[in-house]
Amino acid sequence: MGLVAVDWGTSGFRAWQLDGTGRTLARHAADRGILSVDGGAFEAVLRGQVGQWLDPRRCSGVLMSGMIGSRQGWQEAPYVPAPAGPAELSAGLHAFALTDGLPAWIVxxxxxxxxxxxxxxxxxxETQILGILPALGAGEHLLCLPGTHSKWVTVRDGRITGFATHMTGETFALFSKHSILARTMPGDTGDFDTSAxxxxxxxxxxxxxxxxxxxxxxAEVLVDGLAEAATRDYLSGLLVxxxxxxxxAGRTVHLVGSAALTARYQHALAMLESPTTRHDPDAALIGLVHIARSRGLLTGRP
Amino acid sequence: MGLVAVDWGTSGFRAWQLDGTGRTLARHAADRGILSVDGGAFEAVLRGQVGQWLDPRRCSGVLMSGMIGSRQGWQEAPYVPAPAGPAELSAGLHAFALTDGLPAWIVxxxxxxxxxxxxxxxxxxETQILGILPALGAGEHLLCLPGTHSKWVTVRDGRITGFATHMTGETFALFSKHSILARTMPGDTGDFDTSAxxxxxxxxxxxxxxxxxxxxxxAEVLVDGLAEAATRDYLSGLLVxxxxxxxxAGRTVHLVGSAALTARYQHALAMLESPTTRHDPDAALIGLVHIARSRGLLTGRP
Known part of the structure; x- marks a missing residue:
């Protein structure tokens, strides 16, 4: 029996169909984060995206992580207090069932x-961090997971001991779309203006x-002739x-996230003399497989 | 002959009908800032608000200050570089005419x-500052004009020598309306939660x-049970x-603005051991009258 693993966040939905050994058979991603789900129709959206994987004859359940477990999500999975590592996260799984009885769990x-x-x-x-623990090893490490709400996390000997959230991505989105700065800022072309x-x-x-x-x-656009096209990455650099x-503060930083975003942080951190290491952007999948194994949700057979 | 004086900002419109000596005969205020004016219809809005004051037999023109002179306003009045005092501002008036020939000026x-x-x-x-110059006297002073874009201004011997804008009010508006914080933040009741x-x-x-x-x-709402009703003034205190x-930085601050807003800043500055003085909220009118006098726009007769 296989399993369906889902990283379901505020703005995105990523799912993997796993066989009984934890190997990926198929993957799927969509812009169907929890904010796009109206009236609590999470099961309908899940089935709409990956319903063909949820056959109870081949799938033992669906294991999810992310904002799907928040108060605004499907079911609230209570927070585990730090320090927390693989044991605490596995023990804290929130279990429920889909309408047809298929088991579901939220990290x-x-x-x-x-x-x-x-x-x-x-x-x-926390699930992405589980995924990169093997690459970190013992001792204390500083991790950065950039995004809408960037996380700066201290990991000591394989457990999350503390962290701080920065609203960098959301601030960028609000100011580039809705503030007075938006009036002299063109849309995102996908280019990266390094100098700005x-x-x-x-x-x-x-x-x-x-x-x-x-x-x-x-002010620099109005008076000093900063090119409007440069304002996007100037604001981005300011916030990052x-x-x-x-x-x-000059420490070595382990970056986890998409290639485009971690490249931006790596660039800024290099200017601030912080060495960086970039990790597997599929860390969430690796973390979900780890939890599934430790809870016996994978049979071990293909 | 009298004059019409207007403080026309991003979100508000305030006008005064003055007699030839600069005395106020009538006043009018409306939520008709330049952002509410569609298609450049500034003259139509001006006439809609105070058209009865614009009779050329009794009024020599309309003198305006504020964002009405910006690129997004009626006509762009070029910036005067600091240091700037009454002489530079009067000399820099941007003059034009309404459709019926009535003169108009923008500071x-x-x-x-x-x-x-x-x-x-x-x-x-700058016009509000002109209005409080007599209360400041010689020497160097630090002024704060709180708002959507708060200004912190250094005035030395009656001239603006430098300043810095802080996007405090706009940041508060964006985060209290559009961010994830808005989801646990009730609307504005007008109360001031001092402790938050x-x-x-x-x-x-x-x-x-x-x-x-x-x-x-x-996070404090989700985990520590901060009352949702307290989040508004907690965010306000954080930003201010x-x-x-x-x-x-501990210096004496001269506050210019509405009573509600300057009271908030006075409270925060007291906590930070900065002495404060609050000035006349009608400083814009006093500044406009000063400029009108220095340019001979008032006849001197009632």
Missing amino acids: PGVSARAASGVRDVMRGE FEKGVRRSGEPGGLLHHMFGVR GHECRAAA | PGVSARAASGVRDVMRGE FEKGVRRSGEPGGLLHHMFGVR GHECRAAA
């Missing part, structure tokens, strides 16, 4: 408390703070620069 | 260059940076706290 998120006492939470990244990005990273180190630096994106200065 | 904005070389711009605040605001101001002084601190507004820490 719990992780909560942490900073030295200041303020709480933080993650959902989905570097200008933003450098600017992030000057006095005045982020709220002030962001206005400079507009602020994030990396606050979170990396 | 120029001011541009400045920070020590880092980055430009900044203001429109409308103070919590935000204190948090702004901890390590991690603004992009991280903002996510805490969500970041702004004031970057801009005030």
Whole structure:
């Protein structure tokens, strides 16, 4: 019997059909994050995307991670407090059943408390981190999982011991679409203007703070003739620069995420003299397979 | 002959009917900022709001300040570079005429260059500043004009010598309406939750940076049971706290703006041990009258 593994986030849906050994038979991805699902119709969307994989004669269930386990998701999987590693995450699986009785599980998120006492939470990244643990080894490591809500995570001896979320991606999206900066910012062409990005990273180190630096994106277009086409990557560099200065502080950073996004962070971190290593973007799949094995959800036969 | 004075900003329209001595005969305000004006119909909106004041037998023209002089406004009034005082602003008036020949003038904005070389711009605040110059006297003063784009301005011996814009109000609006924080944030009741605001101001002084601190507004609701009703003023305190820490640095601050907003800044600045003075919220009118006098636009007779 195989299994269906799903990384179901705020904006994206990625699924893998696994055989009984954990090998990938097929994969599927769509822009069907939980925000696109109306009226709680998560099972209908799951079946619409990968219904042909959910045959109970060949599939023992569906194992999911990500925002699908949040209060805005399908079922809320309570947070496991840090420090948390493979044992705590496997033990914390939230189990339920689809309408036809097929078993479903959601990997719990992780909560942490900073030295200041303020709480933080993650959902989905804990599973990606499980996927790269073998590449990290023992000792303490700093990881960055960039995105809408970037996570900066400390892993010690194979367990998540603490982390901090930065709203970098969401801030970029809001300001490039809805703020006054959007009026002089063209749409995304997919190009990467290295020089504009570097200008933003450098600017992030000057006095005045982020709220002030962001206005400079507009003022420099109005007065100093910054090309409107350059404002996108200038803003991106500004935000990534602020994030990396606050979170990396010159340490070695393990980057996990899409190639395009981790390349951007690698570029900024190099300017700030932080060495970086980029890891497998399919870390979520590896983490889900690890959990499935440890809970006996895979039969071991193809 | 009298004059019509208008402070026409991004979101608001305020007008005063003045007699020949500069005394206010009537005042009018509406939510008809330049963003609400479609297709460049500024004259139609002006006449719709205060058309009865624009009789050429009793009115010598209309004197305007604010974003109405921006690229997105009626006519672009070029920026005057700092240092700029009453003489430079009066000399820089942009003159044109309404369709019936009635004269119109727009006060120029001011541009400045920070020590880092980055430009900044203001429109409308320069006129408010003219209005409080008599209350400041000689020497160097730090002013804060809070709002969508807060201005922190250095005035020396009656002239604007430099300033920095912080996108505090716009960031608050975007995050409270469109971000993931909005999902656990109720609408504005008009109440001021002092304790939540103070919590935000204190948090702004901890390590991690603004992009991280903002996510805490969500995490503390999810995990630590922060009341959803408290998230609005917590976010407000966080943003105002970041702004004031970057801009005030313990110095005495002269606040110019609405009573509700300057009270909020006064509260935060007191926590950061910056003494404050609040000035006349009608500073724009006083500044416009000053410019009208210096350019001979008022006859001197009632």
